[in-house]
Amino acid sequence: MTQPFRPTKWPAGFDPDNLDIIMQAACADNFGELLRPPKLHRHCTGQLVISVLGVVGLVAENWRIALPPASALWAPPGLAHEGFIGPNSKSLYLHISPEWSGELPDEPFRIMLTPMMMAMVRHFTQIRKPFAANSHTGRLARVLLEEIMLAPQLPLNFAPLPANPQLFLVAEKIVEHSSFGWTVAQWANYVGMSERNFSRLVVRETGMSFGQWRLRLLMLTATRLILEGRTSESVAQTLGYETPSAFITAFKRVFGMTPGRYRSEAFVTQVHPLDLVK
Numbered sequence: 001m002t003q004p005f006r007p008t009k010w011p012a013g014f015d016p017d018n019l020d021i022i023m024q025a026a027c028a029d030n031f032g033e034l035l036r037p038p039k040l041h042r043h044c045t046g047q048l049v050i051s052v053l054g055v056v057g058l059v060a061e062n063w064r065i066a067l068p069p070a071s072a073l074w075a076p077p078g079l080a081h082e083g084f085i086g087p088n089s090k091s092l093y094l095h096i097s098p099e100w101s102g103e104l105p106d107e108p109f110r111i112m113l114t115p116m117m118m119a120m121v122r123h124f125t126q127i128r129k130p131f132a133a134n135s136h137t138g139r140l141a142r143v144l145l146e147e148i149m150l151a152p153q154l155p156l157n158f159a160p161l162p163a164n165p166q167l168f169l170v171a172e173k174i175v176e177h178s179s180f181g182w183t184v185a186q187w188a189n190y191v192g193m194s195e196r197n198f199s200r201l202v203v204r205e206t207g208m209s210f211g212q213w214r215l216r217l218l219m220l221t222a223t224r225l226i227l228e229g230r231t232s233e234s235v236a237q238t239l240g241y242e243t244p245s246a247f248i249t250a251f252k253r254v255f256g257m258t259p260g261r262y263r264s265e266a267f268v269t270q271v272h273p274l275d276l277v278k
Contacts, residue, residue: 005034005059006031006084006085006087007031007032007033007082008028008030008082008085009031010026010028014026016093018045021128021129022131023096023127023145024094024124025094025095025125027090027092028083028092029090029091038059039082040060040081041082042077042078043079044078045077045096045101046096046104047094048073048096049073049075049091050067050070050071050094050113051066051067051069052089053224054086054087054088054176054220055085055086055220056083056085056089057073057083057084058073058081058082059081059082059083059163063160064084064161065110066159066171066220067220068224069220069227070227071112071154072111073109073110074104074109074111076101077101084161086176087176088176092121092125100145103149104145108156110153110154110155110156110158111148111154112151114147117147120140120144124144159216159217159219160205160208160213160216164201175221180240184198187210215253219250219254223262225238226262227263232244232247232248232251
């Protein structure tokens with residue numbers, strides 16, 4: 001059983017290494033030529049990878065990270081990487097000039113984005129020509145850069161996606177069909193392994209037990225449903241939790257806040273994430 005790597009495909013005409021533009025962005029919801037393994041490359045610009053929906057993330061030399069919706073991963077200039085995107089997934093990429101990128105950390109980090117930040121990134125998807133730093137667009141870019149600096153950070157390795165094709169397939173199935181209440185033995189059988197070998201492989205590839213890893217993947221779906229306006233009761237039922245309180249406890253264990261606070265503090269409904277790629 002094999003599962004091809006799905007590299008993010010840039011929209012036509014977008015040049016992420018255009019050094020004449022201080023800041024520009026692109027919407028991406030398609031994958032390019034199916035590759036195995038990923039073909040790592042570098043940009044002279046800094047890159048903020050933003051998940052809008054589904055399985056979106058970045059693979060580097062020593063890690064592969066998926067992002068929950070409305071969160072982002074900073075890839076500094078020169079980092080060897082390859083973006084990936086799953087079927088029916090959507091992402092945004094913000095590229096920042098080397099000079100301005102120098103004001104951000106030179107190591108990858110993850111942040112949560114506010115509605116204002118998401119709207120500003122969407123604005124920069126329309127920017128394809130150079131602008132001066134002291135122009136109106138330049139001042140907007142400066143505000144967005146400062147917002148990135150001040151944004152609350154989340155653990156970098158939220159939901160690692162393994163290079164192993166069988167486990168990658170399991171990850172996609174969990175994200176796409178979260179109501180699967182399968183046991184470890186059932187998942188092992190699904191990919192043609194013994195339960196013991198499957199459990200060992202999960203730990204080796206992700207650094208987590210299957211239960212811990214599955215929880216993080218479930219939260220990729222949970223955050224999307226919460227952003228769509230679903231109640232904790234509805235999300236809990238979709239994800240297979242016996243009670244809403246059990247789901248809220250699990251969510252708080254991962255994010256350090258309740259689903260309600262997650263929605264109200266970071267993702268006010270005035271900007272719907274699905275609108276960002278229309």
